[in-house]
Amino acid sequence: MKKYFEFWNISVIAITFILFVLALFSTGFSKNLFLEAGVFLVSIKIIMMNHRNSLSNQEILKKLDEIIEKFEKTKNGI
Numbered sequence: 001m002k003k004y005f006e007f008w009n010i011s012v013i014a015i016t017f018i019l020f021v022l023a024l025f026s027t028g029f030s031k032n033l034f035l036e037a038g039v040f041l042v043s044i045k046i047i048m049m050n051h052r053n054s055l056s057n058q059e060i061l062k063k064l065d066e067i068i069e070k071f072e073k074t075k076n077g078i
Contacts, residue, residue: 009047016043 016039023036 009050012047013044016040 020036020040024033027033027036
């Protein structure tokens, strides 16, 4: 899991989950449960989007490095 998420992402998920469980026990099973579950799911979704953007950025940087390397090879060849 450390490979896919950073420490801060895991800590945000853990804190949000702990607050969700505390809210569950303090308010009980009421309509507020849906609100708490929504907040929990939104924070997880934001972290998942952040991870996907990070992977996408790594791919883009890798391709840019390849382009720069090819450009410098052709520049040195001339």
